[in-house]
Amino acid sequence: xxxxxxxxxxxxxxxxxxxxxxxxxxxxxxxxxxxxxxxxxxxxxxxxxxxxxxxxxxxxxxxxxxxxxxxxxxxxxxxxxxxxxxxxxxxxxxxxxxxxxxxxxxxxxxxxxxxxxxxxxxxxxxxxxxxxxxxxxxxxxxxxxxxxxxxxxxxxxxxxxxxxxxxxxxxxxxxxxxxxxxxxxxxxxxxxxxxxxxxxxxxxxxxxxxxxxxxxxxxxxxxxxxxxxxxxxxxxxxxxxxxxxxxxxxxxxxxxxxxxxxxxxxxxxxxxxxxxxxxxxxxxxxxxxxxxxxxxxxxxxxxxxxxxxxxxxxxxxxxxxxxxxxxxxxxxxxxxxx
Amino acid sequence: xxxxxxxxxxxxxxxxxxxxxxxxxxxxxxxxxxxxxxxxxxxxxxxxxxxxxxxxxxxxxxxxxxxxxxxxxxxxxxxxxxxxxxxxxxxxxxxxxxxxxxxxxxxxxxxxxxxxxxxxxxxxxxxxxxxxxxxxxxxxxxxxxxxxxxxxxxxxxxxxxxxxxxxxxxxxxxxxxxxxxxxxxxxxxxxxxxxxxxxxxxxxxxxxxxxxxxxxxxxxxxxxxxxxxxxxxxxxxxxxxxxxxxxxxxxxxxxxxxxxxxxxxxxxxxxxxxxxxxxxxxxxxxxxxxxxxxxxxxxxxxxxxxxxxxxxxxxxxxxxxxxxxxxxxxxxxxxxxxxxxxxxxxxxxxxxxxxxxxxxxxxxxxxxxxxxxxxxxxxxxxxxxxxxxxxxxxxxxxxxxxxxxxxxxxx
Numbered sequence: 010x011x012x013x014x015x016x017x018x019x020x021x022x023x024x025x026x027x028x029x030x031x032x033x034x035x036x037x038x039x040x041x042x043x044x045x046x047x048x049x050x051x052x053x054x055x056x057x058x059x060x061x062x063x064x065x066x067x068x069x070x071x072x073x074x075x076x077x078x079x080x081x082x083x084x085x086x087x088x089x090x091x092x093x094x095x096x097x098x099x100x101x102x103x104x105x106x107x108x109x110x111x112x113x114x115x116x117x118x119x120x121x122x123x124x125x126x127x128x129x130x131x132x133x134x135x136x137x138x139x140x141x142x143x144x145x146x147x148x149x150x151x152x153x154x155x156x157x158x159x160x161x162x163x164x165x166x167x168x169x170x171x172x173x174x175x176x177x178x179x180x181x182x183x184x185x186x187x188x189x190x191x192x193x194x195x196x197x198x199x200x201x202x203x204x205x206x207x208x209x210x211x212x213x214x215x216x217x218x219x220x221x222x223x224x225x226x227x228x229x230x231x232x233x234x235x236x237x238x239x240x241x242x243x244x245x246x247x248x249x250x251x252x253x254x255x256x257x258x259x260x261x262x263x264x265x266x267x268x269x270x271x272x273x274x275x276x277x278x279x280x281x282x283x284x285x286x287x288x289x290x291x292x293x294x295x296x297x298x299x300x301x302x303x304x305x306x307x308x309x310x311x312x313x314x315x316x317x318x319x320x321x322x323x324x325x326x327x328x329x330x331x332x333x334x335x336x337x338x339x340x341x342x343x344x345x346x347x
Numbered sequence: 348x349x350x351x352x353x354x355x356x357x358x359x360x361x362x363x364x365x366x367x368x369x370x371x372x373x374x375x376x377x378x379x380x381x382x383x384x385x386x387x388x389x390x391x392x393x394x395x396x397x398x399x400x401x402x403x404x405x406x407x408x409x410x411x412x413x414x415x416x417x418x419x420x421x422x423x424x425x426x427x428x429x430x431x432x433x434x435x436x437x438x439x440x441x442x443x444x445x446x447x448x449x450x451x452x453x454x455x456x457x458x459x460x461x462x463x464x465x466x467x468x469x470x471x472x473x474x475x476x477x478x479x480x481x482x483x484x485x486x487x488x489x490x491x492x493x494x495x496x497x498x499x500x501x502x503x504x505x506x507x508x509x510x511x512x513x514x515x516x517x518x519x520x521x522x523x524x525x526x527x528x529x530x531x532x533x534x535x536x537x538x539x540x541x542x543x544x545x546x547x548x549x550x551x552x553x554x555x556x557x558x559x560x561x562x563x564x565x566x567x568x569x570x571x572x573x574x575x576x577x578x579x580x581x582x583x584x585x586x587x588x589x590x591x592x593x594x595x596x597x598x599x600x601x602x603x604x605x606x607x608x609x610x611x612x613x614x615x616x617x618x619x620x621x622x623x624x625x626x627x628x629x630x631x632x633x634x635x636x637x638x639x640x641x642x643x644x645x646x647x648x649x650x651x652x653x654x655x656x657x658x659x660x661x662x663x664x665x666x667x668x669x670x671x672x673x674x675x676x677x678x679x680x681x682x683x684x685x686x687x688x689x690x691x692x693x694x695x696x697x698x699x700x701x702x703x704x705x706x707x708x709x710x711x712x713x714x715x716x717x718x719x720x721x722x723x724x725x726x727x728x729x730x731x732x733x734x735x736x737x738x739x740x741x742x743x744x745x746x747x748x749x750x751x752x753x754x755x756x757x758x
Contacts, residue, residue: 065572068572071565074533074535074572075534075538076538077535078539080538081535082542102531105526105531110524112509113510115505115736115737117518117524118524119740175739263739264745
C-alpha cells in the first residue's frame with residue numbers, strides 16, 4: 010500500500026495494465042513526451058516506448074476513431090481527451106460507432122476502448138474547462154460510464170475499464186486530483202494523505218464497474234451523489250449536524266440501483282446531488298428510479314441539488330457550484346417535511 | 348466600378364431537361380500517365396492527383412506503364428464478379444419494388460471500384476467499406492444467400508435485424524461492419540492500420556467513401572492521422588459525381604480534384620479512371636506495395652458515375668438529365684472489360700450471354716433459399732427479445748428486466 014493522490018493512482022493503473030498486457034496503448038494530446046497536461050501519463054512513454062504511448066494531433070474525433078480501429082485490431086486503447094469539454098468533436102464516433110459496433114455487428118466486432126477525460130469545475134476553468142457531461146453519455150446505449158471520487162476507486166475502476174470489452178467513458182473529477190474537496194474554496198487545500206481512500210495498493214486490483222458504495226453510513230437521510238460532490242456532501246451534512254448516509258454512485262452506467270434504493274428505504278429521505286447542470290441531468294434518472302423503487306418508504310419528496318441551468322461562468326464559479334449552502338438547505342428541507 | 352465580393356453557388360453541369368456536359372471531367376489519354384516508383388515522395392508525384400491513370404484505350408487495348416498484365420483468367424474472374432454484383436443489385440431493387448425488402452442501394456456503374464480493388468488486395472487485408480461496396484463481399488466469396496438474408500432482416504440475418512439493408516459485416520472475410528453514418532469508417536481504417544504497424548504486420552487497411560462524404564471531418568482526420576503516423580492504409584474516394592441530388596461541386600470538386608486533398612497532408616493523391624478495371628487494379632496494387640513496404644498511405648480518387656438512383660428512396664429524374672449516364676465519357680466498367688477480353692480473343696458475346704444466364708439463375712436460386720428464412724411480410728421472424736443482446740458483452744440487469752417486460756407483453 011502507498012499513499013497516492015488521484016493522479017498517481019491513475020498513473021499507477023495505466024502502468025500496471027501496460028506492464029500486464031502489451032495490447033494496452035495510450036493516446037491523446039500531450040500524453041506522450043510531456044506526460045499529459047495533468048501528468049496522469051507521466052513517465053509512461055519513456056517506460057513503454059513511442060509505439061505504446063502516442064502523442065496525438067489535436068483532433069478528438071480522430072483520436073477516438075483511430076482508437077476504435079486499433080481496438081478492432083486487437084489493441085486495448087486508452088484515449089485521453091484533455092478536457093471533457095473537448096469531447097464533442099468525437100461525439101459521433103463515440104455514439105454512432107464505439108457504442109454501437111457490437112450491436113450492429115451482432116457481436117462480431119467490438120472495440121474495447123477506454124476514454125479518460127477530466128471533468129468538473131472548481132479550478133477556474135470557465136465554461137470550456139469545467140463541464141460534467143456524464144448525462145450526455147449515460148443516455149447513449151452501449152456505453153459504460155464511471156466517475157470515481159477517490160484514488161483507490163480511480164485505480165481500481167480504471168483497471169476494470171481497461172479490461173472491459175465494452176467501451177467505457179471514464180470521467181475524472183479534476184478538482185479531486187490532488188486532494189478531497191469539501192466545498193470551501195477559501196479553506197486550505199487538503200491532500201489525500203489524510204483520507205482513507207488515499208491508500209492505494211501498488212499492484213493490480215479491480216473495483217468492479219456497476220457497483221455503488223456507501224461512502225458513509227447514516228440513518229436520517231440518503232445523499233445520492235458521485236465525483237467531487239461525494240466529499241462536498243459529506244462536509245455539508247457534518248456542518249448541518251445531520252446523520253446522512255452517502256451513496257457514491259461510482260458507476261453511472263450500469264447503475265447499481267439496489268445499493269441506492271436500499272439506503273433510501275432505510276432512511277426514508279433522499280437528496281440527489283451532482284455538479285452538472287440539473288435540467289435533463291443524470292439526477293433526473295436517479296430520482297425517477299428511486300421514487301419508483303422507494304415511494305412507499307419516502308417521508309419527503311426527493312430533492313435535487315445541481316449546477317444551475319447555465320454554462321459554468323468563469324467569474325461566478327462558486328456561485329454556480331452546488332456547494333455546501335445549497336446542500337444544507339436541501340437537507341433541511343427534506344428533514345422538515347413529514 | 349466599386350469592387351464587390353461575390354458568393355459563388357456551384358451549378359450542376361446539367362439538370363433535368365438540359366443536355367449533359369461532362370467537359371468538366373479532366374481525362375488523360377490511356378497510357379499517358381507515368382508510373383512512379385513506390386517510394387516516390389508525395390511532393391514529387393503531386394501531378395498524379397490532377398491527371399487520370401487509364402490503361403484501356405478507345406480500341407479496348409491495354410496500354411502504358413500502368414498495364415497490370417493480368418492473365419485472361421483473372422480478367423474473366425473480375426468480369427464475373429462485376430456482373431454478379433450488377434445482377435444481384437438489379438434483383439434486390441426489383442424485390443424492393445415488390446415490397447419484399449424495405450430499402451436497397453445499387454452499385455450500378457461503379458462495380459469496378461470494389462471488384463478490381465479487392466482483387467488487387469490480399470484476403471488478409473482489412474476492408475472498411477461504404478454502402479456501395481457490395482462488390483467487396485462478392486469478390487471475397489460471400490454467398491449471395493448470406494447477403495440476401497441481411498437485406499431481408501430475416502432469421503439468418505448476420506445483423507440480427509438491427510441494420511438497414513446493405514450494411515453488412517463479415518469478420519472472417521476481413522470486412523468491417525458498415526455504418527449508416529457517412530465517413531466514420533475512414534479514420535477507423537487508419538487506426539486499424541496503425542495497430543497493424545505497431546504489431547509489425549504486413550497487412551494493410553483500405554477504406555472507401557463517396558466524394559460527397561469528403562466534406563465530413565472524418566475524411567480529414569483520416570488523412571491527417573494517416574500522414575502523421577504514415578499508416579499502411581489506402582483511402583479511396585469513389586467520385587461518382589452525385590451525393591443524392593447534390594453534385595460533386597458542393598463537396599469542393601470544382602476547385603481541385605478530390606485526389607489533390609491528399610497533397611496538402613503530404614499523402615500521395617492519385618486519380619484513376621474508376622470504370623477502367625485494369626487501371627483501378629494497377630493503381631491499387633501500387634498503393635498496396637507502398638503501404639506494405641513502409642512508404643505509408645495513399646489517397647485514391649476513383650472517377651466513376653452513379654448509374655442509378657442513390658437508393659430506392661429517390662428518383663434521379665427529378666435532379667439530373669435522363670440521359671446523363673449514357674453520355675458519361677468513361678463508359679460502363681463491365682462493357683469495357685468485356686470488350687477488352689473480346690479483343691484479346693479471350694471472350695465472346697455468346698460466352699457473355701451464357702455467363703449472364705448462369706449468374707441470373709444463381710441469383711434466383713439464392714433468393715429462393717433466402718426467403719425460406721423469412722421476409723418482411725412472411726415468417727419466420729427473429730425473436731424480438733434478441734434486440735436486447737449485444738448492447739453490451741454481458742447483458743446488464745436493466746436490459747434483462749426490459750427483455751422480460753417485452754416478452755411478457757408478447758405473451
